[in-house]
Amino acid sequence: MPNLSHSTIAILGIGLIGGSIAKALKENAPRATLIGYDIKEEALELALAEGVIDRTGDLKKCLEPADIVILALPPILIAKMIPTVCALINETAVITDVASVKNIISDSLKETPEDFQARFVLGHPIAGSERSGYTASNKALFYNRKVILSASDLNIESSISAVRELWQLAGAKVLELDRKSHDKILAATSHLPHLLAYALVEVLAEQEEADDIFLYAAGGFADVSRLASSDPGMWSDIFVSNAAETDRALDFYIKKLIELKEIVKAENRLELLGRFKAAKSVRDSFIQKHFKNGD
């Protein structure tokens, strides 16, 4: 593969994530050739008009010349596309994805030749927005954000380096985590919070006083529910793909809520005070350590 900054990069899916990658690369690797593919014609036309991608074409035309291929699609679609990608890319191309859940991608990869698996490096940028689509993309989306690579035993070092360099060009900090831990940890940190947000909106909307409820809701509700504005298609994919781990995280959470409910019911102020202090300290230190200057 040529030096990444002079290479040909194919991005399949130029929505929020793919569009943001293209914009970041166009800024930081202006000599790279960016090929965009999407089923949404308007997004492609806009990206071409804005000079964010250099060209487009059918899948074959997009994949064949690529030194590196980024699958920036919803998780289930990535899994489904893998055989096609495998059939069309050239034999030295490096491939990566952006899926929030790795097991289905990994399962799909197992059906491909080892030589392809060696060059496919699982990746997941821990960045996003409740908005979706190309118009929501921006070149700074990954700046100072974390990207998790879940390299497998089959991966060759040069492919891992290429994907690492790609994300560093986009301004991200690259971390590594095996795929099983990835799915378990993301179930707790990301998938669970999304489900809590959806559940909160449903509960409020179902109350008799729903109109009043939304009239009097404030910033707290707006924040806690933000994730419920995320892309429904992608998130139903994610929950179905990571059902076992999400189920496990939900089990913990429901038990915790039942426990807290009993304490509220017993009006045990001291117990609540102690727990709230501990939770505040954990959350404050999380923000201090991992989020300052990062968002």
Added chain:
Amino acid sequence: MPNLSHSTIAILGIGLIGGSIAKALKENAPRATLIGYDIKEEALELALAEGVIDRTGDLKKCLEPADIVILALPPILIAKMIPTVCALINETAVITDVASVKNIISDSLKETPEDFQARFVLGHPIAGSERSGYTASNKALFYNRKVILSASDLNIESSISAVRELWQLAGAKVLELDRKSHDKILAATSHLPHLLAYALVEVLAEQEEADDIFLYAAGGFADVSRLASSDPGMWSDIFVSNAAETDRALDFYIKKLIELKEIVKAENRLELLGRFKAAKSVRDSFIQKHFKNGD
């Protein structure tokens, strides 16, 4: 009572809420005399030095000359202070509070003479921050935000008008809601989301992989957990004071989570997709209607 903009206003508690009221009034009613009271000496000294309050003194000195008294303290403390306030204020003073839960304030008021109850107008600004204390206060905290007045049958119109005018001076939009509906609705829109945030932080902190979990957590977790950084003292007060309504809201929520958990477990993508679409539409329309230009 003299015209509000020339009156003497006593603020008991100059933390986030009381300090923000003082700053907003100093800006918009510069001829009013602002008297501050707090047990935190440093906060008082800072507010005096910054010219945010005009003077301070013991409770008697603060309350006696006041035309209007604002109890900007945690809910249980407001309830406890009511007899003292009743004993020390002059017989025409108007009183209001800022508590997020109204039943304990109302219960405490029932022990006071009807003449005092007539001039005490329950109030609750739907604005806040996970930060607390005078240093977190700012003059724009209430700008374009809602304040709920829960006037009682005993309230006289002139007192209600004075409190309404007070909040309008601070830039807020004043709404009215009876106190029982207030506590029920706030249990769903505000108290429940706070408990969800505390529970999420506890669940994550208790996982074996807690260190990794916080390392890989992103903006979604930061948002959903923001409320867990709120003042533990005030929030343990609120839950204990509104235990029955919070318990009811938690019941609904836990049932909803169990329902969603079953759908995730069954990997029913279509059902999830339909629900997520509906929730997104409700939440997007909430933000559109009630939050644009308001935050």
